[in-house]
Amino acid sequence: MSHSNEIIDQSSSHDTEKVIEDSPDERYARLNTLLGKGAYKIVYKAIDRVEGYEVAWNTMTSSHSPDSKEMQQEISILKSVRHPNIIAFHDAWHMKNEFVFVTELMTSGTLREYIRKLSLPNIKIVKRWSRQILKGLAYLHDYSPSIIHRDIKCDNIFINGAHGEVKIGDMGTAEMKMGKKYTIIGTPEFMAPEMYEEEGYSEKVDIYAFGMCLLEMATGEYPYGECKNAAQIYKKVSSGVKPVCLQKVQNNEVLALIANCLGPEEDRMTAQEILEHSFLAVEPDVVLLAADPTNVHLTLQVVFKGMDKLSVKFDFNVETDTAEQVVKEMIEEQVLPDRYQHHITKEINRILRDIEKPSESEQAEQVRQSVWRRESDIRSELDKIRLELEATTKHARELETKCEMYENRARSVEVQYREALKQLREVQEQHTNTTTRSRESSLSTPAPSRSSSVSSRIGSDLKVDVFPESDKEEKLKDDKTNDKKDEDPVKDDEKTTNGKNPPTYLSEKELAIRLDREHPEAAMSSISPTARDALMSRILEEYSDDTDISDFVQDCATAAHRSAEKAKEWADKLKDQDIMTVGDLRDLHDEDWTGIGLTVFAFRALKNMLKGKRLAGQALVTTTSTNDNTPSSSAPNSARLSPTT
Ligand SMILES: Nc1ncnc2c1ncn2[C@@H]1O[C@H](COP(=O)(O)OP(=O)(O)OP(=O)(O)O)[C@@H](O)[C@H]1O
Numbered sequence: 001m002s003h004s005n006e007i008i009d010q011s012s013s014h015d016t017e018k019v020i021e022d023s024p025d026e027r028y029a030r031l032n033t034l035l036g037k038g039a040y041k042i043v044y045k046a047i048d049r050v051e052g053y054e055v056a057w058n059t060m061t062s063s064h065s066p067d068s069k070e071m072q073q074e075i076s077i078l079k080s081v082r083h084p085n086i087i088a089f090h091d092a093w094h095m096k097n098e099f100v101f102v103t104e105l106m107t108s109g110t111l112r113e114y115i116r117k118l119s120l121p122n123i124k125i126v127k128r129w130s131r132q133i134l135k136g137l138a139y140l141h142d143y144s145p146s147i148i149h150r151d152i153k154c155d156n157i158f159i160n161g162a163h164g165e166v167k168i169g170d171m172g173t174a175e176m177k178m179g180k181k182y183t184i185i186g187t188p189e190f191m192a193p194e195m196y197e198e199e200g201y202s203e204k205v206d207i208y209a210f211g212m213c214l215l216e217m218a219t220g221e222y223p224y225g226e227c228k229n230a231a232q233i234y235k236k237v238s239s240g241v242k243p244v245c246l247q248k249v250q251n252n253e254v255l256a257l258i259a260n261c262l263g264p265e266e267d268r269m270t271a272q273e274i275l276e277h278s279f280l281a282v283e284p285d286v287v288l289l290a291a292d293p294t295n296v297h298l299t300l301q302v303v304f305k306g307m308d309k310l311s312v313k314f315d316f317n318v319e320t321d322t323a324e325q326v327v328k329e330m331i332e333e334q335v336l337p338d339r340y341q342h343h344i345t346k347e348i349n350r351i352l353r354d355i356e357k358p359s360e361s362e363q364a365e366q367v368r369q370s371v372w373r374r375e376s377d378i379r380s381e382l383d384k385i386r387l388e389l390e391a392t393t394k395h396a397r398e399l400e401t402k403c404e405m406y407e408n409r410a411r412s413v414e415v416q417y418r419e420a421l422k423q424l425r426e427v428q429e430q431h432t433n434t435t436t437r438s439r440e441s442s443l444s445t446p447a448p449s450r451s452s453s454v455s456s457r458i459g460s461d462l463k464v465d466v467f468p469e470s471d472k473e474e475k476l477k478d479d480k481t482n483d484k485k486d487e488d489p490v491k492d493d494e495k496t497t498n499g500k501n502p503p504t505y506l507s508e509k510e511l512a513i514r515l516d517r518e519h520p521e522a523a524m525s526s527i528s529p530t531a532r533d534a535l536m537s538r539i540l541e542e543y544s545d546d547t548d549i550s551d552f553v554q555d556c557a558t559a560a561h562r563s564a565e566k567a568k569e570w571a572d573k574l575k576d577q578d579i580m581t582v583g584d585l586r587d588l589h590d591e592d593w594t595g596i597g598l599t600v601f602a603f604r605a606l607k608n609m610l611k612g613k614r615l616a617g618q619a620l621v622t623t624t625s626t627n628d629n630t631p632s633s634s635a636p637n638s639a640r641l642s643p644t645t
Helices: 067-078 110-118 123-142 171-178 204-219 230-238 243-249 252-262 272-278 323-332 338-355 359-440 451-461 469-482 490-501 508-518 521-526 530-540 548-561 564-576 580-586 592-595 600-626
Strands: 019-022 028-037 042-048 054-061 089-095 098-104 157-160 165-168 285-291 296-302 312-317
Touching: 028 054, 042 067, 042 521, 067 089, 110 157, 110 204, 123 165, 123 204, 123 272, 204 243, 204 252, 243 252, 252 272, 285 338, 296 338, 312 338, 323 338, 359 600, 469 600, 548 564, 548 600, 564 600, 580 600
Parallel strands: none
Antiparallel strands: 019 028, 028 042, 042 054, 054 098, 089 098, 157 165, 285 296, 296 312
């Protein structure tokens, strides 16, 4: 080569690049940039003046006359070879004793250099590269006439690193080198045994060489690196000894594939068969081609990527078909290979799911609607609760007013009772005195019976009309609704006594019972003396804030003549509201009480005990000390545990 002193390395600055020479037709301009040198070729960068591309300018010494008919034919074949995985051959000419040909330029050098850079390519990259090499080989082998490369090796496979494109190169050289079909030519490490035998060979020698490339890709080692020369390689190849690095192949599928490529010529798979091998086969895509507006009738297509197989188009009825059944049918009809059954079924189901899924804007609208619905539900629920609360508060106030009224009436009845009692005693006293005097004076005429007239007087004076006529109905209603659980015998009594035949005049006995019931403090006498003493002392003591609410409620219930179960029921309601001590109860605001859910009776019993217990205690003391079922005249009215405010 006469240009060495002007040559710059590819890595040198582009500013120093300049055109050194032109092709005979001046389309290609060779630059002084050296791309690489091989055993046969020196390769420069050049520019295609017509297309504006950078190209590779290959020069090699040649004894062949490019003007020969044979050579012209080969050049025209090479020019017609067009495949994405084969470096394009653009033009060739003979100049002095140099043969020059222009090819596609590859940016990242050879696959061999690239493997060294990666140190060890992963299995995904190996698969991707292998697919591309095999596609190129399948194209060449299927070409008419069939083209055998003869020198497949990682040095003759080039890469465009930016896109991971891999292309088979050295095509021109291969053609030039071959001369005759059975010429022994190639690189010993990659040559199939039949190539050494001079008995002819087929395109399967390229498959053998591909096996060696795969070995190099999978191990990062050059095959037969353990051999010192071509003779040693030949010996091993002809005696069937495989390269040592084969033992380093980890992946069993890769190992099986290499074994097939390096095996006997007749057993070797073709490039197309290897491409379809499960290790390299690319799973097909399933695409939705069309759908009717209701998304019921679909047209789907299975697309086999990277394979020359036809894609499969089929109809799918969402309402009647299932992916599993449709794929099974197509496999049975041999429309689809069964190895893709699972994948295609999965892909169809994915499409069906996507169809069902609402679009993003529909999803957003759905979310908006549901938020709006929730908001309006909550708003109307709040309105409802507010109205209920207002009604309940109103009702509670009304009841409170009525209670006050009943209490006032009860007070006046009590006063009447005391007055009557006083009169009774006076009458009795008078009667006794009269009787004594009579006896003393030994009068024979019996005195008229005063007691009967007193009784009748008491009966007529004591008009126990605690609940006015107008309120009786209401009272019955309130008793039923609000105090239903506190089934109070007194109230039942009231219902019958006061609700039906007002006004009611009670006999002495009835009056005594009535008063006993209306005065719980008097009823306390029915408690055992010990219990009563204990309760009394607790009432007289101030309940400390940390008194357990259950104890307090039990006292209230006992004082109000309510059962232990009732006490527990009240206590549970308070505890439900986190009221655990008397202190908690004291802290309650008036409005908090209504939320506890206690009956009006319980509510008042507790509240009164909390507020007026000193009085309650006094009442109890009086009742206890007299040990009498009749109420003490000294018992203050407010001490009663009947509903008061
Ligand atoms: N198309 C191309 N694009 C870019 N660089 C190339 C191209 N062809 C060859 N080269 C560079 O030139 C170098 C020599 O090329 P190549 O290996 O094809 O020569 P060779 O003489 O055929 O060598 P061998 O026969 O020993 O493989 C390569 O290593 C590569 O770096």
